[in-house]
Amino acid sequence: MIQPAAKSYKQNQVDTAPSEELTLMLYNGAITFVKRAKQAIADRDYNHAHQHITRVQDIVDELIITLDRKYPISEQLLLLYDYLKRRLVESNVSKNISILEEVEGFFMEFRDTWKQAITLARSQKQ
Known part of the structure; x- marks a missing residue:
C-alpha cells in the first residue's frame, strides 16, 4: 500500500505533468502492471494476476480515450490498442505468461518511441 505522502507526491506528479509526460507515465504503468501480472501467474496467485x-x-x-483523432496515426494506434486489449483478455482467461510478454513488448516499444518523440520535439523547440 502506498503511504499517504508518497501517494500525494504521485498525484502531484500526474496533476502537474505535461500531456506528453502523462502518456509516458501510462506506458510505464502498463509495463509495471504487466510485470506484476506475470509474477503473480508464476506464483499461481491468480487473483492478483x-x-x-x-x-x-x-x-x-x-x-484510447486520449487519442487525438485528427492525426492519421491515431487510427493505427487505435487498432493496436484494441489488439492489446483482446490479448489481455485472452491472457486473463488463460493465465498465459507468453501473451503478457507479447503485450509487454508492445508497451516497451511504445514507451521507447514516445521518449524519442518527446526528445525530438523538445530539441526542435530550442
Missing part, C-alpha cells in the same frame, strides 16, 4: 491485468486494460482504455 487478474487485478494487475485489469489495471493494464484500464490503462489501454485511457490511451
